[in-house]
Amino acid sequence: MSVTENLQEVEKRICAACERAGRDRSEVTLIAVSKTKPIEMIEEAYAAGIRVYGENKVQELVEKHDTMADDIDWHMIGHLQRNKVKMLPGRAKMIHSVDSLRLAEEIDRQYEKAGEIAHILIEVNMAGEESKFGLAPQDVASFLDEIAKFANIYVHGLMTIAPFVEDPEENRKIFTDLRKLLIDMRAKNNDNIDMSELSMGMTGDYEVAIEEGATFVRVGTGIFGARNYQKG
Numbered sequence: 483m484s485v486t487e488n489l490q491e492v493e494k495r496i497c498a499a500c501e502r503a504g505r506d507r508s509e510v511t512l513i514a515v516s517k518t519k520p521i522e523m524i525e526e527a528y529a530a531g532i533r534v535y536g537e538n539k540v541q542e543l544v545e546k547h548d549t550m551a552d553d554i555d556w557h558m559i560g561h562l563q564r565n566k567v568k569m570l571p572g573r574a575k576m577i578h579s580v581d582s583l584r585l586a587e588e589i590d591r592q593y594e595k596a597g598e599i600a601h602i603l604i605e606v607n608m609a610g611e612e613s614k615f616g617l618a619p620q621d622v623a624s625f626l627d628e629i630a631k632f633a634n635i636y637v638h639g640l641m642t643i644a645p646f647v648e649d650p651e652e653n654r655k656i657f658t659d660l661r662k663l664l665i666d667m668r669a670k671n672n673d674n675i676d677m678s679e680l681s682m683g684m685t686g687d688y689e690v691a692i693e694e695g696a697t698f699v700r701v702g703t704g705i706f707g708a709r710n711y712q713k714g
């Protein structure tokens with residue numbers, strides 16, 4: 483199937499999931515995860531109307547941002563190293579993967595230099611997988627208190643990468659728990675925090691994530707096909 487056909491299928495499924503959940507389609511933003519994929523494939527998605535893309539490596543986000551049309555929103559969804567943060571002001575619409583104070587500090591510093599506000603999500607490791615990045619759920623509240631001191635950071639919500647599972651139903655509880663955590667964190671009245679966005683759901687489980695309240699779904703394989711990491 484072509485990228486265009488895949489997008490039609492994904493769009494159909496997003497609409498169906500919204501309908502099941504009694505949600506409006508406009509509440510969910512599809513992030514087309516274009517990591518490792520060439521510009522030509524992104525151009526095809528662009529022609530089909532997609533304006534929001536996700537990358538997990540800074541260098542690749544920079545190259546694609548600087549090559550493609552200006553009306554695209556690029557989301558940084560992958561683990562972020564502090565020495566790469568300086569490339570993101572002016573390029574990344576949102577950083578989904580903030581999970582340490584030292585990283586937040588560097589983001590604040592670099593965005594202040596650039597005279598910009600960084601729009602971020604806090605990454606939470608809901609399943610407690612050792613291989614994954616992200617804060618433990620019980621550490622999010624104190625993290626938000628500490629982050630309140632950064633004048634150049636605005637926190638929009640939470641993100642999680644759920645485990646890879648055969649049956650997406652297995653991840654439903656992770657998604658409901660992330661939503662509950664988001665709602666709990668709304669009690670915080672810090673000026674630079676607005677707990678409204680939930681980035682959760684990938685190719686294998688985005689429909690369940692939408693049913694449980696996702697506002698961003700990050701779909702790669704389902705749009706662009708399997709990734710070939712040997713070729714980079």
Ligand SMILES: *Cc1c(COP(=O)(O)O)cnc(C)c1O
Binds near residue numbers: 538643686700704
């Ligand atoms: C690669 C990636 C995705 C997309 O994964 P698919 O299973 O291909 O849809 C989503 N989120 C993050 C953080 C990723 O790194």
